[in-house]
Amino acid sequence: MSHPATPLVELVDVDFSHGPELPVLRSVDLRIGTGARIAVLGANGSGKSTLFRLLAAAWKPDRGELRLDGEPVRYNRAGRDRVRRRVQLVLQEPDDQIFATSVSADVAYGPVNMGLERDEVTRRVDAAMTAAEVADLADRVPHQLSYGQRKRVALAGALAMDPAVLLLDEPTAGLDPAGGRQLLRTLEALNAKGTAVVLSTHDVDLAYAFADTAVVLTDGRLVGGDVERILTDRDLMERARLGLPWAPLVSRALGRRVSAPQELP
Numbered sequence: 001m002s003h004p005a006t007p008l009v010e011l012v013d014v015d016f017s018h019g020p021e022l023p024v025l026r027s028v029d030l031r032i033g034t035g036a037r038i039a040v041l042g043a044n045g046s047g048k049s050t051l052f053r054l055l056a057a058a059w060k061p062d063r064g065e066l067r068l069d070g071e072p073v074r075y076n077r078a079g080r081d082r083v084r085r086r087v088q089l090v091l092q093e094p095d096d097q098i099f100a101t102s103v104s105a106d107v108a109y110g111p112v113n114m115g116l117e118r119d120e121v122t123r124r125v126d127a128a129m130t131a132a133e134v135a136d137l138a139d140r141v142p143h144q145l146s147y148g149q150r151k152r153v154a155l156a157g158a159l160a161m162d163p164a165v166l167l168l169d170e171p172t173a174g175l176d177p178a179g180g181r182q183l184l185r186t187l188e189a190l191n192a193k194g195t196a197v198v199l200s201t202h203d204v205d206l207a208y209a210f211a212d213t214a215v216v217l218t219d220g221r222l223v224g225g226d227v228e229r230i231l232t233d234r235d236l237m238e239r240a241r242l243g244l245p246w247a248p249l250v251s252r253a254l255g256r257r258v259s260a261p262q263e264l265p
Contacts, residue, residue, distance in 0.1 A: 006070040007031040008164050008196060009055060009087055014064035016050055024050050026220040028064070032165055036196040039207035039227065042217030043241040048200040049092075051217065052167045055198075057083040085114070088158035092170040094150035095143075097157060103145075104129070104138040107156045114161075124160045132156035132186060148179040155186070166190065168199040172206060184210060204231055208245040216240045 010031040017023040024047040032038065032055075042048050053059040057066060057073055057080050066073040068086060073079050091097055100106035107128055111121040129135040132152045137145065142153055151171070158166060171187070172180035187210070191197045201207055207214055208231050215224030218240040224230060231237065231245050 005033060007033050007067070008069065009083075010067045011051075011054060011061070012065050012067060014054060014061040014066075016047075016054060016059070016061050023220055025054075025061075025217075028220075028222050030055070030215065030222060030224075032196050032198060034164070034196060035191060035194050036165075036198065037191055037210060037212045038196075038198040039211035039214045040198065040200040040217065041202070041204065041207055041214060041231075041240065041242055042200075043202075046217040046240070047220065048217060049169055052089055052169050052198075052200065055165075055167055056087050056089040058089065084110075085161065086163060087165045087167065088161050088163040089167040090154050090158045090169065090171065092173055094147070094154040097154045098142045098150060101141060102138070103134060103140050103142055103153050103156075106142055106153060107134075107160050110157060110161045124162060128156040128159035131159050131190065133182070148175050148183075151175065151183070152186075155183075159190070163195065165196045165198065168197070170201060171199050172201065172203065180206070202242070204237075204243055204245040207231065216242070 011028055014025060014028040015023070016025040028051070030051070040048050040051060050059070054061055054066060057075065060075045066083075068083055073083055098106050100109060104125055108121055108125045111124045116124070126135070129138060132155045134149065134152045134156050137149060137153070142150060145153065151174075155168075166187075168187070171183055175183065184206070187197050187199070199210070208227055211227045213224060214227040214230040215222045216230060216236055218236070223236055234244065237244055
């Protein structure tokens with residue numbers, strides 16, 4: 001009998017709050033496997049950024065646990081370093097992550113602090129800058145770059161850690177349509193090589209185009225499943241204060257049947 005593969009990273013029955021009067025997540029379960037393409041959607045304040053920080057072990061849940069490769073994570077330095085080598089979070093605002101005086105130095109920060117040999121650091125930095133399409137900016141000062149370029153530098157810094165799971169909080173926010181499409185092509189190329197990509201977004205059309213699985217945060221809980229089933233559930237999307245993507249609406253108009261979503265897991 002075959003058994004399902006162990007998820008790379010998972011949240012198991014997690015609660016989180018910012019205090020007794022500010023609950024954010026309740027009984028959340030989320031599993032991320034190799035090569036996953038997941039879109040996380042929800043209104044402002046629904047807990048998307050909180051969810052990502054929990055997945056990256058930046059914050060500790062009030063209840064439940066984070067597991068990496070099937071093993072519970074410990075919230076000490078060794079435990080967080082273990083997560084950091086496998087899971088990387090790219091924040092919505094690149095200036096929250098970029099601080100070095102050159103692009104190459106910023107991208108090298110993580111590998112250097114892992115204690116890697118110089119040749120390995122160089123290899124990772126070159127590969128990450130190429131993947132993020134910022135190799136031509138290697139000697140530039142980051143704060144002199146455009147917003148879209150800084151987003152790509154932040155992405156390159158995450159890629160230099162060679163993560164199995166890449167978490168991107170609103171990756172296309174602040175980008176023009178061409179910049180958003182370019183970034184999406186980069187993420188698709190990374191995913192094709194086996195990297196699990198999880199992105200949060202308000203853009204339901206982006207989620208529908210990119211993801212295989214969609215999870216919607218509403219009232220502190222996750223509802224998720226096949227991207228088409230989730231994003232065409234009008235009641236769910238209305239509760240989450242989100243619209244419906246246009247592509248499946250066209251499919252429905254042509255008579256395609258879409259089954260109802262299920263709560264995770």
